[in-house]
Amino acid sequence: MPQIKIGDYLFKRLHELGIGSVFGVPGDYELALLDLVTDNDLQWKGNPNELIASYAADGYARVKGAAAFVTTFGPGELSAYCGMAGHYCEFVPVVHIVGYPTVAAQRSQAIMHHSLGDGRFDMYENMAKHITAATTVITNPPTAAAEIDRVLNTMMRNQNADRDVPTGAVRHQVLSEVNELIQLTSFPTFATAMGKSGVNEELPNFGGIYGGAGTYPGVKKAIESSDAVLWIGNFPSDFNTGEFTTAVKEEITIDFQRFSVKITWNPFPVETFSDSDELKQDFLWPAILVTAYMTRKALGPFFRAGDVVIGETGTSAFGLCDSKLPKGVMMFNQTVYGSIGYATGSIVGVGQAIQESGGKWKRPILVTGEGSMHLTVQAIADMLRWDLKPIIFVLNNGGYTVERLIHGKEASYNEVAIYDYSALAKAFGPAYPAKYHGPVKTCGDLTKLLKDPEFGDAGCFELVELVLGQLDAPGSVIKTGAAIDEFNKAKAQKTVPGG
Amino acid sequence: MPQIKIGDYLFKRLHELGIGSVFGVPGDYELALLDLVTDNDLQWKGNPNELIASYAADGYARVKGAAAFVTTFGPGELSAYCGMAGHYCEFVPVVHIVGYPTVAAQRSQAIMHHSLGDGRFDMYENMAKHITAATTVITNPPTAAAEIDRVLNTMMRNQNADRDVPTGAVRHQVLSEVNELIQLTSFPTFATAMGKSGVNEELPNFGGIYGGAGTYPGVKKAIESSDAVLWIGNFPSDFNTGEFTTAVKEEITIDFQRFSVKITWNPFPVETFSDSDELKQDFLWPAILVTAYMTRKALGPFFRAGDVVIGETGTSAFGLCDSKLPKGVMMFNQTVYGSIGYATGSIVGVGQAIQESGGKWKRPILVTGEGSMHLTVQAIADMLRWDLKPIIFVLNNGGYTVERLIHGKEASYNEVAIYDYSALAKAFGPAYPAKYHGPVKTCGDLTKLLKDPEFGDAGCFELVELVLGQLDAPGSVIKTGAAIDEFNKAKAQKTVPGG
Structure with a gap:
């Protein structure tokens, strides 16, 4: 009977699913496995941490149809759980490959590093079962191929529910x-x-x-x-x-x-702003997005066919969704699971998928708030060293704006660190070309930037810093926030006897 | 009967445990709860992400005796699981407080954001049970106080096992x-x-x-x-x-x-290096650490009473452990769980605990490799904005050195991004004073730095970049790595029929 290494079998299967790159963080339990990635015509795209790897895989899968990432036992896998729950919740087909201690070590209940030191080895898989469509631990070579097939089939069937089960919204x-x-x-x-x-x-x-x-x-x-x-x-x-x-x-x-909302009318009133006005979201979104406004200002819309746009959970997703998009633009966000930091990691995978799309897709565009970006900011290093040429809009509005609108408008817990956004590309990848645009503080600053023919076409990493008020947001967000605040106030009145 | 809010009860109990600061990331499910933090004489110390919050709490607890951090349901709690498993594994008493959707929302199986969209609400607690000493979901006000006491008592008893159960190494x-x-x-x-x-x-x-x-x-x-x-x-x-x-x-x-190894003899031969030699770990550790060497070079040891030192898992922990420490230095690492990135997050909590120690502890000192630092590098923003004055040694050695020694000496998967370490403080906190020392490339560079009386006493954030060879490590690490490589090679030969 012909023989094949388990790792080769796995990576060949991934290749058949259209996967061209594997994300992850190396660890000593799976280093030998990683040698097999490039042996099987896959690129290794290592990331600064496992959460970013899981988000990058998510973005990649949404563009390419499937994705894979590799981490080590224990700390590696647990650090990616937030990303995995997002895959599961939003039906994104991603396989997470974990390097485990040997079967011999597990049977002897040895105190291996990355375990909990108590001789158990099954607890991480038991945790993962809650947030995955299928799991397996490969311990028996004769059944390994069948197990790999079972898990990958479940992954693809789960995400393709709408293609073989006739229930649309029902299945989702x-x-x-x-x-x-x-x-x-x-x-x-x-x-x-x-x-x-x-x-x-x-x-x-x-x-x-x-x-x-x-x-x-x-x-x-x-x-x-x-x-x-x-x-x-x-x-x-x-x-x-x-x-x-x-x-x-x-x-x-x-x-x-499932992953997008397509709106084909213009909900924005054509507001009248002057160039010296402070930048506001009610000006920002039409300025970037809406053709009618663009025509009035003699500008084309910033987005165009071939763009893949991620709006981070928060005002970015709200602002982008209420928009009329040119044909051929892909736009998504993480609607239900809503983990902030997701978008900055995910754009790495989108950028990689664009590079592998044979020209079908062109520009990775990230729109995020600064508080969200801080969670996974080191993903910028991967964007630079892999030459992904993202265009990043950072809404720098002095903290967690959606949270402020819900509760704690002036509270210190809604503050975040104050970065120098012009220094990020230099810190994370000094060897690579990058452009910083900003700080964009007025409507006129934004109009001028949008008129610059090189903006969005510089052929390198571009970051735009948009300075906005702490409580500025689209009207719909302000209203929703106030409603949630009322709801929370009622909840906070619950008391407990004693004390 | 006197009445007290559940949140007030919880935070008063934390205060009684000696906790002075609460770490975390705000989310809309717990914003109202966060108002009660400062109401109960606790400081809110928000972090850029939940993993860093969990690590900061860990460092704080190791100095102060207990710690707490707050995150939101779903993405927030899952992002902290790696840190929580470390607390559990290493007996560090940390309570993780999670803001949940209302009881009404849970009972109606509503599709709430941060859920998995399937009407379940118990899956995250079921996951957490595997990596915690105790959990509770507060749904019933009359039993809330008793439940809070039960969980906090378990937390404190679990960590204090060696104080009330007579079995030392046995209990651990x-x-x-x-x-x-x-x-x-x-x-x-x-x-x-x-x-x-x-x-x-x-x-x-x-x-x-x-x-x-x-x-x-x-x-x-x-x-x-x-x-x-x-x-x-x-x-x-x-x-x-x-x-x-x-x-x-x-x-x-x-x-x-449990948390440290105290060695009271000098295992290092007094090597003879000249100033123009490339920096090597066999020179580095004695130069920083060993009194005998220092005497010969007419330098005092860099560490002194009041220092709290964290060595990141990897060559930093190995190098630091083989050392003779002055009296009154606290040093630890995350020995069993070994999650890289831990040390850079943990030093934030150490720094905060030092500020609250009334002068007992003085300098937070972090020794880490650059690959490890990249996982949680944005913790630098908290070190700056809270004026924690850490002294950071970054071993910049071109990737994951321990992994290279184990397997894949030249492999691309052991590469990491190339940062400009001199730009980090500017990027993450341009408003705060900071000193960069380096790049330290030769033995002479290091000797000169150690002789500078202001080094380590600048009264602000200090970062030293130590440039080392990709495969340079203490001899003990090189030998262990080779043994693990052999072990992995045997494992990689496992094959599967078919293909």
Whole structure:
């Protein structure tokens, strides 16, 4: 029987999934395994820490379809759990490969480094089971290949749920939210065949099932004459659209997909700002994003086909989502799990995936707040040394702005360190070219930057520092924050006897 | 009955444990709780990420006796798991306080942010149970105080195991290592009363129990006339020492304690280096540490009473442990769990604890490799903004040196980013004074620095960049690395059928 090393088998399988690079941090339990990465036509893309490796893998998988990262037993794997829970929660197919102590060491309950010193070796896998679709510990060579296949198959099937199970929004476990939305808004509600049974059809505002030309005439007329349609997990397959006869105009739809929201109208009023005004988010987002505004100012939109844009959880994601995007732009954020620091790590994987996309994708663009960036700021070193040429917008607004809006507007716990953003590229990669733009403090500063033809095309790392007020945010965020503050105040009144 | 808020009760209890500062990262699930930190005479010391918060709490607890940090549900707590496993493994009493969604939200299985989007809320606690001494989720106000007391009592009892249970090395679960050492070395072995039954008394080299003046004459003579004695978990209590009549000379002992190894002889040969020689670890450690060498060079030792020194896992810990320390120096590392990046986060807590020690402790000193520092480098921002005045030695040796010695001497996976260490303080805290010393490339450079009377007394953040060869390490590390490499090579030959 032909023989193959377990590591070679694993990496060949990853290669077959379209993976071209492996992220991670080396450790002595898996150093020999790492030699096999390049043996199997994969690039090793090591990161400064495991959390960043897990985020980079996430970004890579969202662009390339799958990703892998390697860490060591114990500290390595535990440091990546936050990233792994995000993969699981948001259906991003990432395999985490962990180098373990030998079977002999485990059976003898030796006190190995990176264990808890108590002779146990199964506790980390037991923890990981809560935040993964599948796990295995390879201890038996004859079943190793089958185990690897089982886990990788589960990973791919789990993320591809919407491609082989006909339930759209249903499979993505947002049904309770959808039904709440329907009840709260009383909007007329329709479903497609794939979503049949997903929404409560006993509600007075349930209108029926829509399937293009084949639809019951009354339902068809109601939908096709609407001023606006919210698509939730829309899945325009042949059977789901009456063989592609859907006649809902794209410009009136908001398309909620698993990893993105596509909005095709302009919610922003065209505000009137003067060049000397302090920069505000209500100016920022239209200035960067909205074509109508751009036309007025004789600027093109900053984003263009081939861009992959990540908006960090916080005002960045809110601001970016309420936008009209040019065709061919990919944009995502980590909606449900919402771990800040994610975006700065994830853009590393996006940049690497862009390099491997054969020209399909072009610019990695990160939009983040400074407090979020601080969690994983050393990812900048990887962006520089791998020549990923990201364009980074940092909203420097004096701390955790969303938290301030929710509670503690002036509280010290919402402060963060004050960096010199112009010094970051020099500190993290002095050998590589980089451009700093800023500090952008006024509307006029931003307009001038957006007019600079080299901005966004410098062919190297570019970082824009946008200076904003501590409590400045899109109006929707300010309102949501106030509601949560009220909710928390009620909670904080809970008392306990004694003391 | 008098009433007290649950948060006030918790923070009053922490204050009673001697805790003066609380570390962490704010999140909207616990913002209202954070208001109560300062209400209860505790300082809030927020960190750039949760891993750093957990490490800072660890360092603080090792100096002050206990520590606390606060994070949010999901991403916040999972990001700290690596630090928590280190607390548990190394018996460091740290409480991790997590802000959870409301009981109502949990009961309704709502899709809350930071959950996994599947209506579950108990998975994170189930994970944490594997790496903690005790957990509780406070959902019922009438039992909240009792639950808080139960968890805090367990935390303090767990760390104080050696103070109320008479088994020294036994309680610290290193018995299998001790017995292996005894068998491998065939050293004559004795125990104290507290360690009775801990070692295999059937071994031919077991000699008896030693208890000072009260000891059986033959045993007493054998120990007291030895050239060197290894104390493992030595616990010099009254009953354990024949009422303090132990007559083993301190200068011939190596004292293995839970968090430190105290060696009281000088293992370094006095090497002859010239000023123009490239800096080497065999020169470095005696130059910084060893009094005999210092005397020869007319220098005092760099360390002095009041210093708290952390050696990062790797060559730093090995180099520091083989040393003779002046009296009144505290030194530790994370021996068993061995998570790199730990030391750079932990020194933040040490620095804070020093500020609260009323002059008992003076200088926080960090010795780390650059690859390790990169994991948690943004902790520098906290050192600067809180004016902790650390002295940092960075061994810049072109990657993961211990890993290189084990496997992959030239492998790309053992490379790390190349920083400009002179730019770090400017990037992370431009408003604060800081000194950069280096790059120190030769033995003469180091001697000159050590002779500078301001070095180590500048009254601000000081960072020394020590440039060392990629494969340079203390001789003991080089030998251990080669042995592990052999071991891994055998493991890598395992093959799997198929392919």
